[in-house]
Amino acid sequence: MGEQSSDGGEKAAKAVKRTAAKRASTAAGSAEKAAAETPAEAPAGTSAEKATAEKATAKKATAEKATAKIAGPVKKAAVARKKPAAAPEKATAPVRKAAPAKTVAPQPPADESRTALVRRARRINRELAEVYPYAHPELDFDDPFQLLVATVLSAQTTDLRVNQTTPSLFAKYPTPEDLAAADPEEVEEILRPCGFFRAKTRSVIGLSKALTEDFGGEVPGRLEDLVKLPGVGRKTAFVVLGNAFGRPGITVDTHFQRLVRRWRWTGETDPDKIEAAVGALFPKSDWTDLSHHVIWHGRRICHARKPACGACPVAPLCPAYGEGETDPEKAKKLLKYEKGGFPGQRLRPPQAYLDAGGKPAPPLGAG
The missing domain is CATH 1.10.340.30 (Hypothetical protein; domain 2)
Incomplete structure (x- = not known):
C-alpha cells in the first residue's frame, strides 16, 4: 500500500513538470515570434502615429485661429456696448453741475414771503423814480x-x-x-x-x-x-x-400788466385783479406816480418783444432778467428814449447798471 502511494506521487510530480515545461516552451515561442515581427512593423506604426498627431495639431491650430477671429470682434463689440452704458453717467454729471448756472440774475425764491415781495416791489419803484423823476401822462x-x-x-x-x-x-x-x-x-x-x-x-x-x-x-x-x-x-x-x-389811482394799461407780471408782483391777468393786487403792495399815495414809472419803463426799456435787459436799472431785482438782450452795447440800441429823448430824462448809461464782471449791479439808492 505504501509503495503504491509513493509511485502515484512521483507520477503526479512528473506530470506537473511536463505541463510547466510545455507552457514555458509555448511562451518562449510566442516571445520569439513577437520579437521577430516587431522590428518590421514598428517604423510603419511610428510614422502613422506621427502623421495623425501632426494632422490633429494642424486642425487644432486652425480651430484656434478661427476661434480667435470670431472671438476678437465679439470682445470688441462687447467693449463697444459697455461704453454707451457708461456714457449717460458722464453726461449726467456735467448737467447737474451746470444747472445752477441758469440763474443769470438775482431772482426771488419760489417761496418769497409777502414781506420780501413788498420790499422788492418798493425798491423797484424807488429806482424807477430816480430814472424817471418827471414821469407824467404823455397825453x-x-x-x-x-x-x-x-x-x-x-x-x-x-x-x-x-x-x-x-x-x-x-x-x-x-x-x-x-x-x-x-x-x-x-x-x-x-x-x-x-x-x-x-x-x-x-x-x-x-x-x-x-x-x-x-x-x-x-x-x-x-x-x-x-x-x-x-x-x-x-x-x-x-x-x-x-x-x-x-x-391816487393805478392805471393798468398793457405796459403795466406786462411789467408787473415779469416782476412777479402778481400772477393775475384781469386788470381789476391786477389793480387790487399791486395796490396792496404800496401806500395809496404812491399809486399815481407808480403807474407813471412802470408805464414809462415799459415804453422805453422793458419792451414786450425784446426788453433791453442789459440797460435796465432794476435788473438785479427782476426775475425775468435774461428774456431780452443782456449785452450792454446791444441793449443800448433798443432804448427808445435814445431817439430824441424827452423832458426831464435822467438816465444813467447802461454800463452803470453792471458790475465789473458784466452782471447786474445793485440799484443805486436802493435801500
Missing part, C-alpha cells in the same frame, strides 16, 4: 375834459398820434357842450388818424352829452361817476382822477 391836455377825451382816444393807438389829433378837435369843440352837439361825420374825419374812429366818435360825443346832461358840463371827480360815462373804464378813470384831481 397833452389843459383841463380834466381834454384829459378825459384824450385818454379815451388813446385806446389801441399811441399817445403821440393822439397828441397830433386832439389840437384840431379841441380847437373846434373846446367844451363838452360843443362836442355833444357836433356832427358825427365831422368828428370822425378829425379822429380818423387815431384808428377805430367811428367807435371813438360815438364814445367822445356820448360822454360829452352825459357830462352836459348829468354833471352840468363838468368832469366828475369820483370813480363811480366816471365809469358811468360812455367809453370810460377804471383805467381811464384813474388817469383822470390821478392827474386832473390829484386823487
Whole structure:
C-alpha cells in the first residue's frame, strides 16, 4: 500500500513538470515570434502615429485661429456696448453741475414771503423814480375834459398820434357842450388818424352829452361817476382822477400788466385783479406816480418783444432778467428814449447798471 502511494506521487510530480515545461516552451515561442515581427512593423506604426498627431495639431491650430477671429470682434463689440452704458453717467454729471448756472440774475425764491415781495416791489419803484423823476401822462391836455377825451382816444393807438389829433378837435369843440352837439361825420374825419374812429366818435360825443346832461358840463371827480360815462373804464378813470384831481389811482394799461407780471408782483391777468393786487403792495399815495414809472419803463426799456435787459436799472431785482438782450452795447440800441429823448430824462448809461464782471449791479439808492 505504501509503495503504491509513493509511485502515484512521483507520477503526479512528473506530470506537473511536463505541463510547466510545455507552457514555458509555448511562451518562449510566442516571445520569439513577437520579437521577430516587431522590428518590421514598428517604423510603419511610428510614422502613422506621427502623421495623425501632426494632422490633429494642424486642425487644432486652425480651430484656434478661427476661434480667435470670431472671438476678437465679439470682445470688441462687447467693449463697444459697455461704453454707451457708461456714457449717460458722464453726461449726467456735467448737467447737474451746470444747472445752477441758469440763474443769470438775482431772482426771488419760489417761496418769497409777502414781506420780501413788498420790499422788492418798493425798491423797484424807488429806482424807477430816480430814472424817471418827471414821469407824467404823455397825453397833452389843459383841463380834466381834454384829459378825459384824450385818454379815451388813446385806446389801441399811441399817445403821440393822439397828441397830433386832439389840437384840431379841441380847437373846434373846446367844451363838452360843443362836442355833444357836433356832427358825427365831422368828428370822425378829425379822429380818423387815431384808428377805430367811428367807435371813438360815438364814445367822445356820448360822454360829452352825459357830462352836459348829468354833471352840468363838468368832469366828475369820483370813480363811480366816471365809469358811468360812455367809453370810460377804471383805467381811464384813474388817469383822470390821478392827474386832473390829484386823487391816487393805478392805471393798468398793457405796459403795466406786462411789467408787473415779469416782476412777479402778481400772477393775475384781469386788470381789476391786477389793480387790487399791486395796490396792496404800496401806500395809496404812491399809486399815481407808480403807474407813471412802470408805464414809462415799459415804453422805453422793458419792451414786450425784446426788453433791453442789459440797460435796465432794476435788473438785479427782476426775475425775468435774461428774456431780452443782456449785452450792454446791444441793449443800448433798443432804448427808445435814445431817439430824441424827452423832458426831464435822467438816465444813467447802461454800463452803470453792471458790475465789473458784466452782471447786474445793485440799484443805486436802493435801500
